[in-house]
Amino acid sequence: MPDDIHVPIKSDLDIVAARQRGRELAAGAGFSATDVTLIATAISELARNIVSYAKQGEIVLRLVENSGTRGIMIVGRDAGPGIANLGDAMRDGFSTSGGLGLGLPGIKRLMDRFDIESELGRGTTVSVCKWLR
Amino acid sequence: MEVPILKQGRFLIATIQAALSDADLQHLRRALVERVVRFRSRGVVVDVTALDVMDSFATRTLLDITHMIRLRGADTVIVGIQPEVAFAMVQLGLTLEGVSTALDLEEGLAHLNQRAQEGA
Numbered sequence: 621m622p623d624d625i626h627v628p629i630k631s632d633l634d635i636v637a638a639r640q641r642g643r644e645l646a647a648g649a650g651f652s653a654t655d656v657t658l659i660a661t662a663i664s665e666l667a668r669n670i671v672s673y674a675k676q677g678e679i680v681l682r683l684v685e686n687s688g689t690r691g692i693m694i695v696g697r698d699a700g701p702g703i704a705n706l707g708d709a710m711r712d713g714f715s716t717s718g719g720l721g722l723g724l725p726g727i728k729r730l731m732d733r734f735d736i737e738s739e740l741g742r743g744t745t746v747s748v749c750k751w752l753r
Numbered sequence: 754m755e756v757p758i759l760k761q762g763r764f765l766i767a768t769i770q771a772a773l774s775d776a777d778l779q780h781l782r783r784a785l786v787e788r789v790v791r792f793r794s795r796g797v798v799v800d801v802t803a804l805d806v807m808d809s810f811a812t813r814t815l816l817d818i819t820h821m822i823r824l825r826g827a828d829t830v831i832v833g834i835q836p837e838v839a840f841a842m843v844q845l846g847l848t849l850e851g852v853s854t855a856l857d858l859e860e861g862l863a864h865l866n867q868r869a870q871e872g873a
Contacts, residue, residue, distance in 0.1 A: 632774045633776075635775070636772050636774050653837050654836075654837040654841075657805070657838055657840070660805060660806045661806045661807075661808055661842075661844075664808040665809060668808065668810060712846060723809065725846070726846045726847075727845075729845065729846070730844050
């Protein structure tokens with residue numbers, strides 16, 4: 621796909637920028653107002669995790685197609701400390717940054733597909749998708 | 754982007770006018786608590802109609818604002834949460850437990866007036 625949008629995430633201001641770019645892309649692709657808000661909320665949480673845990677990273681936004689179904693893919697990528705225990709991190713109410721601890725499982729509920737890869741000392745990549753219905 | 758805070762008698766009205774960064778939200782929290790003290794306000798309405806997203810940080814900050822203002826003996830009402838924002842909040846697992854909400858500014862002020870009369 622030629623149209624990847626890369627949004628560098630370095631501070632809380634970039635969180636707002638990332639979700640606005642995602643909102644525009646999703647609305648342009650024909651997502652409903654509700655889905656656009658779900659997507660923008662997921663981007664906000666992904667970008668916040670980057671700022672809170674890794675200090676910096678990027679959000680990549682991409683329109684995708686899978687056997688005739690179009691969708692939007694969002695990747696949150698950082699080279700931060702990584703997640704020691706993914707099982708813990710995917711449990712509701714778990715947080716190590718003093719946040720609300722709703723991050724990853726909440727993001728999973730907002731979207732249709734959720735993948736996470738993390739390696740200690742190397743960073744974390746979270747990929748999520750929402751399909752256009 | 755600074756959130757304007759209007760003083761209307763014993764109440765304060767903060768109207769969020771665009772998407773807010775974390776720093777903006779923290780500034781709003783400080784400004785509101787400071788003004789509740791300065792004006793001896795009895796209630797605060799925070800109008801979030803223009804807020805595009807209520808994520809975990811925005812929700813936690815609104816909870817903080819409500820609890821801080823309650824410690825001053827004043828009430829807070831959050832008004833104007835858009836239906837799609839409410840849907841996203843529920844999916845995300847965010848609730849505004851113990852926080853008063855109302856449909857719009859008018860109903861928010863009516864709620865504060867009622868609370869003030871009950872207290873009087």
